[in-house]
Amino acid sequence: MKLTVKQLFAATFGLVLAASALAQKQQLVVYTALETDQLKAYQxxxxxxxxxxxxxxxxxxxxxxxxxxxAEKANPQADVIMGVAATSLALFERNGMLEPYAPLNLDAIMPAYRDKKNPPAWFGMDVFGATVCFNTVEAKKKNLPTPTTWKDLTNPIYKGQVVMPNPASSGTGYLDVVSWLQLWGDDNGKGGGWKFMDALHENIGQYTHS
Incomplete structure (x- = not known):
């Protein structure tokens, strides 16, 4: 099939417009600690x-x-920070790394879960709780009792059987550490929270990266 000059021009012009539209599509770089399976719904x-x-x-x-x-403070690469711990957001705010922003539903966010300034430098999107997940199938094979408190996990019978997120890299693991220190005390590294973690460490089989 032969095309006339007019048809060729129209086809070429259409391709140019399509390429221009693609080139104009903006990219938003979002840094997040949310789980991968959560991101699809947001996107x-x-x-x-x-x-x-x-x-x-x-x-x-x-x-x-x-x-x-x-590390990127002097040359920021992220446009948006989403789904990281409030402790990290507060750190970024102290370092002047966040631009204040007020979402449309700001009044619906409780004061405890947002920066106190208006507009806020950061605001929360969810709340987490720490708990123990117990594998009853494996426990039955190894004749292990069901733990009912955090301190039960320091029982030598669980040696090598406890797994938790690494608090050095995981927000969930860090949440555990902060919670234990609040429950049983810090006392400059000598409180009950640290004693609990020392005992728990003896039973840890693996610190995972989340």
Whole structure:
């Protein structure tokens, strides 16, 4: 099939417009510690409203994301920080790394879960609780009793059987440490919280990267 000059011009012009539209699509770089399976729902909801913006996710554990952002302070690469611990966000705010922003539903966010300034430098999106997950199948094989308190996990019978996120890199693991120190005390490294963690460490089989 032969095309006329007019048809060729129209086809070429159409390709130029398509290429221009693709070139104009903005990219939003989002650093996050949310789980990978959570990101799809956020992306789909965002793109329904902002179809011309492409999200580039940079996902890792809270500790790794925090260290990465601090290292990039002089040359920021992230446009948005989402789903990291409030302790990290407060650290970024003290370092002047956050631009204040007030979402439409700011009044619905309880004061305890947002920066006190208005507009806030950061605000929360969810709340986590720490708990023990107990594998009843493996416990039955090894004749292990069901723990009912945190301190039960320091029983020598669980030696090598306890797994927890590494608090040096994981926000979840750090949450555990902070919670134990609040429960049983810090006392400059000599309190009950540290004694509990020393005893728990004896039973840890693995510190995982989350």
């Amino acid at each position: 789909e909801a965002f793109n329904r409203v902002n179809p011309d913006i492409e999200i580039k996710w940079v996902r890792d554990s809270t500790g790794v994301i925090t260290a990465k952002l601090l």
